[in-house]
Amino acid sequence: DTAxxxxxxxxxxxxxxxxxxxxxxxxxxxxxxxxxxxSKKFLKIMFSYNNKELIINETVPNRFSPKSPDKAHLNLxxxxxxxxxxxxxxxxxxxxxxxxxxxFGEGSRLTVL
Amino acid sequence: GQQLNQSPQSMFIQxxxxxxxxxxxxxxFNTWLWYKQEPGEGPVLLIALYKAGELTSNxxxxxxxxxxxxxxxxxxxxxxxxxVGIYFCAGRPPNDYKLSFGAGTTVTVRA
Numbered sequence: 001d002t003a004x005x006x007x008x009x010x011x012x013x014x015x016x017x018x019x020x021x022x023x024x025x026x027x028x029x030x031x032x033x034x035x036x037x038x039s040k041k042f043l044k045i046m047f048s049y050n051n052k053e054l055i056i057n058e059t060v061p062n063r064f065s066p067k068s069p070d071k072a073h074l075n076l077x078x079x080x081x082x083x084x085x086x087x088x089x090x091x092x093x094x095x096x097x098x099x100x101x102x103x104f105g106e107g108s109r110l111t112v113l
Numbered sequence: 114g115q116q117l118n119q120s121p122q123s124m125f126i127q128x129x130x131x132x133x134x135x136x137x138x139x140x141x142f143n144t145w146l147w148y149k150q151e152p153g154e155g156p157v158l159l160i161a162l163y164k165a166g167e168l169t170s171n172x173x174x175x176x177x178x179x180x181x182x183x184x185x186x187x188x189x190x191x192x193x194x195x196x197v198g199i200y201f202c203a204g205r206p207p208n209d210y211k212l213s214f215g216a217g218t219t220v221t222v223r224a
Contacts (some may be wrong), residue, residue, distance in 0.1 A: 004155075040216070041150075041199055041216070041217050041219075042214070042216055042217075043156070043201065043214040044214075045211055045212065048210060050210075055210055056210055056211055058211075090155050090156075092155070097210045098210070099144075100144045100146045100161065100203055100204070100205045100212045101146065101158055101161050102148075102156075102158065102212070103158075104155030104156050104157070105155050106153070106154055106155050107153075107154070107155050
């Protein structure tokens with residue numbers, strides 16, 4: 001029973017398309033995150049929600065829009081995809097916003113052609 | 114987020130060796146953590162540290178929260194092939210939700 005699951009695991013699409021990645025956690029955690037990992041493996045925070053409220057909104061293009069319909073779900077929608085959006089996107093969750101003890105999903109590898 | 118300097122960037126080690134990696138920051142942190150990422154997987158938490166000077170072990174792994182609160186190190190003793198992966202340090206400053214990650218140390222073990 002996967003704790004943090006994200007779909008799809010792989011996504012190949014053309015420039016200009018709109019795509020979504022979904023994330024669900026069954027740990028009962030209050031806080032969820034989206035991280036981007038580039039080709040050099042650097043992990044960068046994008047967004048965080050605590051109890052469905054946005055608490056971290058890093059400098060990302062506004063083509064990226066997170067949505068948290070409830071505490072257990074955090075989706076990421078990306079409009080007008082660009083080549084530079086190619087990366088692995090990780091969803092994570094934690095018990096609260098003040099802990100660094102994150103549980104990560106397996107990642108969604110996005111390739112923009 | 115804060116900039117973390119993690120070193121070394123990569124290491125080739127002999128099976129059975131002890132290895133060490135560290136992370137430094139220009140500002141103080143309240144929490145230091147170490148994660149490991151294997152190919153095709155997300156990072157997994159290894160050790161979390163909450164107090165300056167704290168030394169914590171998890172099996173063959175030992176990590177310390179530096180006394181200045183600006184650094185941490187991770188030791189792996191008697192390395193084995195399954196220690197292969199990328200090890201990330203991470204830290205959280207006071208009064209900040211954001212967790213900053215180091216650039217990672219890639220460990221390759223020679224049998």
